[in-house]
Amino acid sequence: MRRIFGWSRLAAVFATLVMVAASVAPASAQEKKITLLIWSSTWNGLIKPLAEQFTKDTGIAVDIEVEASSMEGLVKVQAMRGKPTADVWFTAQGVAERAASDPGLLAPMPVDKLSNWKDVILGGTSSTFAAAYYYPFGIVYRPDLVPGGKISSWEELWGPAFENKLALPAPSFFSGRMILVAAQMAGGGIDNVDPGIAKLKAIKKNVAFWFTSDPQARKALAQGEVSVMVTSSSTVKTLADQGVTVKMVSPKPAPIIFEGVTILKGGKEEMAAQFVNYVISQQWQKTITEVWNMGPVNKNVAPAGKFADVLPKDGDSVTFNETTINERLGGWTEKFNQAIGQ
Amino acid sequence: MRARPYLLLVPALAALAIFAAAFALFVTVSFSTATPGTVLTHGPATLANYRSVLASPLARDTAITTLRLAGLMTLLTALLGYPLAYVLARSPSRLLRRTVLFGLVVTFLSGGVTRAYAWLIILGNKGLINQTLVALGLSPVKLAYNETGVTIGVVHFLLPFFVLTLLAALKNIPLSLEEAARNLGASRWQVFIRVVLPLSIPGLVSAASLSFAGALSAFLFPELLGGGRVHMASNVIYETILTDFNLPRVAAMAALFLVLALAALALLGLLQRRSAHLWAGAGAKT
Amino acid sequence: MSRRLEIDDLAKSYAGVDAIAGVTLAVPAGALITLLGPSGCGKTTLMRSIAGFVVPDRGRIRVDGKDLLALPPEKRSTAMLFQNYSLFPHMTVAANVGFGLRMQRVPRTEAEPRIAEALRLTRITELSARYPAQLSGGQQQRVALARALVTRPDILLLDEPFGALDQTLREQVQIELRKLQQSLGITTLVVTHDQLEALTLSDLIAVMNAGRIEQLGPPIEIYDRPATAFVARFMGVENLLTAKLVGRDGDRLRVAVGALEATVAPPVAPIYQGPLTLAARADAVRIGAVDVPGAVGARIAFASNRGASALYELATDDGQVLQAAEERRGGALRAPGTRVGITLAGESCSIVKA
Numbered sequence: 018m019r020r021i022f023g024w025s026r027l028a029a030v031f032a033t034l035v036m037v038a039a040s041v042a043p044a045s046a047q048e049k050k051i052t053l054l055i056w057s058s059t060w061n062g063l064i065k066p067l068a069e070q071f072t073k074d075t076g077i078a079v080d081i082e083v084e085a086s087s088m089e090g091l092v093k094v095q096a097m098r099g100k101p102t103a104d105v106w107f108t109a110q111g112v113a114e115r116a117a118s119d120p121g122l123l124a125p126m127p128v129d130k131l132s133n134w135k136d137v138i139l140g141g142t143s144s145t146f147a148a149a150y151y152y153p154f155g156i157v158y159r160p161d162l163v164p165g166g167k168i169s170s171w172e173e174l175w176g177p178a179f180e181n182k183l184a185l186p187a188p189s190f191f192s193g194r195m196i197l198v199a200a201q202m203a204g205g206g207i208d209n210v211d212p213g214i215a216k217l218k219a220i221k222k223n224v225a226f227w228f229t230s231d232p233q234a235r236k237a238l239a240q241g242e243v244s245v246m247v248t249s250s251s252t253v254k255t256l257a258d259q260g261v262t263v264k265m266v267s268p269k270p271a272p273i274i275f276e277g278v279t280i281l282k283g284g285k286e287e288m289a290a291q292f293v294n295y296v297i298s299q300q301w302q303k304t305i306t307e308v309w310n311m312g313p314v315n316k317n318v319a320p321a322g323k324f325a326d327v328l329p330k331d332g333d334s335v336t337f338n339e340t341t342i343n344e345r346l347g348g349w350t351e352k353f354n355q356a357i358g359q
Numbered sequence: 360m361r362a363r364p365y366l367l368l369v370p371a372l373a374a375l376a377i378f379a380a381a382f383a384l385f386v387t388v389s390f391s392t393a394t395p396g397t398v399l400t401h402g403p404a405t406l407a408n409y410r411s412v413l414a415s416p417l418a419r420d421t422a423i424t425t426l427r428l429a430g431l432m433t434l435l436t437a438l439l440g441y442p443l444a445y446v447l448a449r450s451p452s453r454l455l456r457r458t459v460l461f462g463l464v465v466t467f468l469s470g471g472v473t474r475a476y477a478w479l480i481i482l483g484n485k486g487l488i489n490q491t492l493v494a495l496g497l498s499p500v501k502l503a504y505n506e507t508g509v510t511i512g513v514v515h516f517l518l519p520f521f522v523l524t525l526l527a528a529l530k531n532i533p534l535s536l537e538e539a540a541r542n543l544g545a546s547r548w549q550v551f552i553r554v555v556l557p558l559s560i561p562g563l564v565s566a567a568s569l570s571f572a573g574a575l576s577a578f579l580f581p582e583l584l585g586g587g588r589v590h591m592a593s594n595v596i597y598e599t600i601l602t603d604f605n606l607p608r609v610a611a612m613a614a615l616f617l618v619l620a621l622a623a624l625a626l627l628g629l630l631q632r633r634s635a636h637l638w639a640g641a642g643a644k645t
Numbered sequence: 646m647s648r649r650l651e652i653d654d655l656a657k658s659y660a661g662v663d664a665i666a667g668v669t670l671a672v673p674a675g676a677l678i679t680l681l682g683p684s685g686c687g688k689t690t691l692m693r694s695i696a697g698f699v700v701p702d703r704g705r706i707r708v709d710g711k712d713l714l715a716l717p718p719e720k721r722s723t724a725m726l727f728q729n730y731s732l733f734p735h736m737t738v739a740a741n742v743g744f745g746l747r748m749q750r751v752p753r754t755e756a757e758p759r760i761a762e763a764l765r766l767t768r769i770t771e772l773s774a775r776y777p778a779q780l781s782g783g784q785q786q787r788v789a790l791a792r793a794l795v796t797r798p799d800i801l802l803l804d805e806p807f808g809a810l811d812q813t814l815r816e817q818v819q820i821e822l823r824k825l826q827q828s829l830g831i832t833t834l835v836v837t838h839d840q841l842e843a844l845t846l847s848d849l850i851a852v853m854n855a856g857r858i859e860q861l862g863p864p865i866e867i868y869d870r871p872a873t874a875f876v877a878r879f880m881g882v883e884n885l886l887t888a889k890l891v892g893r894d895g896d897r898l899r900v901a902v903g904a905l906e907a908t909v910a911p912p913v914a915p916i917y918q919g920p921l922t923l924a925a926r927a928d929a930v931r932i933g934a935v936d937v938p939g940a941v942g943a944r945i946a947f948a949s950n951r952g953a954s955a956l957y958e959l960a961t962d963d964g965q966v967l968q969a970a971e972e973r974r975g976g977a978l979r980a981p982g983t984r985v986g987i988t989l990a991g992e993s994c995s996i997v998k999a
Binding site for chain 1: 394395398399415416417420424476479483484485501503504582583585586587588590595598599600601602603604605608
Binding site for chain 2: 696697698717718719720723724725727728729731732733734735744745748749792796
């Protein structure tokens with residue numbers, strides 16, 4: 018967990034000082050540098066080498082600030098409204114949509130100036146958001162620890178073989194997708210999640226823990242504390258790099274989630290737009306799917322073979338209305354916590 | 360130019376002013392209304408958020424869980440910490456004192472996250488304890504991802520604060536009082552029960568208050584060791600921000616939990632003053 | 646019933662430094678003995694060994710022949726009055742006084758009259774409901790004494806008992822304590838560095854130096870006939886003078902200090918070699934006219950008033966500096982610079998070991 022209260026307070030004070038310093042130094046706006054607000058794992062595992070290429074091509078240096086989660090990023094973006102210390106913000110689509118409701122935060126995408134914009138797949142863009150990748154939300158498991166070495170449906174996770182073996186995301190992770198999947202399984206849906214929460218209550222015995230930190234859950238999967246983690250496809254790659262063999266399956270219903278970039282209002286929109294154009298470029302998207310095991314958003318790039326394996330079958334995938342989720346997630350979480358609390 | 364001593368207060372006052380301002384802002388927010396699904400808030404001032412939190416079963420359960428766990432953690436910390444503090448204050452063995460102190464200070468040096476992961480390695484389903492149990496042919500027990508794990512982690516975190524606070528109080532009890540008691544026929548145990556324990560109550564209450572405050576505000580250990588099941592105030596506030604993003608309502612929730620925590624601490628403070636009052640200034644003459 | 650206290654070859658060292666270096670001492674039943682000496686002389690270690698707070702390296706402590714060292718502090722029937730009184734701040738005076746009886750599980754019906762008696766003896770009955778913090782230093786001391794006496798200890802141990810009291814109160818309390826101790830017949834050991842206190846209270850004084858008993862005897866003997874220069878100095882003898890034996894007069898010795906001569910009693914302990922040291926109190930140096938036979942000429946170097954008497958610093962013609970005391974008898978002090986003749990009163994001097 019990267020967020021510790023003491024540190025964040027200190028960071029807030031520090032950020033204030035930085036802002037004050039920035040406001041008395043107007044020349045800094047002319048500097049050829051942009052700052053990304055990004056998850057550290059995404060930066061280290063994916064963007065860092067690409068950003069170096071970007072700097073070489075454009076002469077624009079890339080610096081970073083770290084966010085622990087999309088929502089925490091939103092808190093930061095809001096706190097530095099008008100004078101952001103970052104220019105490009107990596108976030109989940111739903112969170113970007115929420116941020117867009119405040120006209121002071123996000124700059125509109127300069128669609129005309131983005132040569133690659135027209136190549137982005139359907140659903141991957143909005144007026145303030147460009148997806149960097151997509152992924153299915155599914156079951157990542159250790160074949161060596163799972164009976165029969167294979168999982169093919171969500172329903173199997175409710176079976177007695179998985180007692181105390183599951184790491185499932187808490188509602189704050191993946192914006193409540195776990196609740197929505199359970200709701201659909203139980204005959205409910207986004208308008209009625211109660212059956213889903215009842216369904217999750219029935220899996221309590223099998224859940225070792227509900228994770229709010231993906232490194233913690235990954236570690237538990239790697240150590241065999243759990244044999245199943247419900248998460249995104251990038252986990253397969255991250256664990257493979259550590260020498261842990263895992264498989265992923267995205268059974269029906271398989272939510273598809275977009276994550277990507279937004280441009281923050283703060284005076285460097287033009288340089289930020291150049292960066293966005295790189296993110297959605299054919300070249301970067303190829304790396305994103307091949308190296309990071311995520312879905313490419315540029316239609317000229319085919320999903321890497323490994324990634325294609327984890328993609329849901331035709332007709333199994335689902336998408337949800339992010340606005341509705343944004344409005345209701347708080348209430349779902351409260352119900353969920355009441356149901357699964359100790 | 361002579362330095363003026365009160366100038367030394369300036370950094371502290373500035374820091375306090377910043378906190379006070381932040382706090383005022385946060386209380387102000389709690390009276391506004393959030394626009395659903397957005398990050399926006401609007402007026403006019405309303406108590407609706409407070410009503411909503413007070414009516415929420417999760418908030419009520421969280422308050423009960425938080426107070427119950429904080430109480431339990433404080434009690435366990437005191438039971439473990441008192442003997443350690445006493446050893447540090449009175450043991451004639453320098454080696455023993457150093458060992459205890461080292462053990463306590465080392466926990467200060469290791470970061471919270473590191474410690475939480477270390478506890479997972481010990482307490483986990485396949486952790487050291489459970490592997491040992493299984494090797495002995497016993498059935499494993501759930502020690503992590505529940506209240507047990509959180510309690511162990513937080514107690515371990517609180518121990519040094521408790522011990523060092525109590526230590527100062529114990530050191531203030533003149534050794535000659537213990538000798539006087541033994542001289543009058545009291546066994547070691549009687550000396551402890553009749554002299555040391557009652558005289559350490561003000562210090563004990565201070566140390567317990569500090570631990571209680573620490574336990575009330577526990578975040579990291581419930582987050583990492585609680586497996587998403589242990590709902591203490593800080594975690595619920597955090598999760599509510601991340602899912603609801605209703606800042607006004609979260610601010611109201613945080614304000615209410617703060618009031619609750621302050622009330623609990625005020626009660627402890629009253630207890631301390633009561634106990635200290637009985638023998639106020641006792642140390643002065645002796 | 647009074648008990649006899651015997652200490653036999655007791656020794657204790659800390660990190661190789663002797664705190665007590667083989668002390669042997671017998672205190673008769675019912676007597677009050679004072680351990681007198683400067684700080685670090687071992688008197689406190691000796692007392693704490695008796696109470697059981699110090700475990701000696703060797704030696705024995707016996708009360709009426711019974712070995713004390715085998716017992717833990719709480720089983721020894723010794724009651725200690727601590728220097729700072731060490732009253733339990735969370736208990737009332739009555740509870741403080743009753744603490745020992747409670748620990749000994751004395752039944753209430755018996756304990757209550759005994760507590761009342763101890764409070765009456767120390768004249769603090771009216772304070773019984775107060776807490777120590779509400780008492781003056783003198784009152785606290787009485788409580789501590791009552792608390793010690795109520796258990797009817799074999800041995801009473803008093804550690805610098807009057808150190809925290811002011812001068813007038815101190816004298817009054819000393820006499821009171823002495824009377825009480827005598828009437829109860831309780832064998833008592835007092836530790837102090839105050840010679841006047843030792844003289845006022847004691848049946849016996851043991852002057853201690855560097856972990857050993859330098860001289861043991863009744864107060865008058867210690868005062869009048871110090872055995873060593875250390876004891877003499879500690880008992881306030883102003884003049885310690887190098888002397889030469891010049892002859893004998895019966896069993897008395899004639900000694901010369903420069904041009905001054907005196908006839909003195911032989912030393913308490915035999916002195917086999919080395920120069921003699923003559924301990925002469927200021928009042929043994931007599932001031933008279935210059936032409937008195939046997940007198941040595943001197944000049945008054947400094948004069949100070951001591952109330953009924955005056956203290957002079959004298960520079961003799963043969964180059965010595967002496968302190969002399971003289972009763973004023975209503976007169977003015979002798980003026981500095983005045984020439985006088987001085988003699989030594991041998992009966993007020995002693996020969997001591999250097």
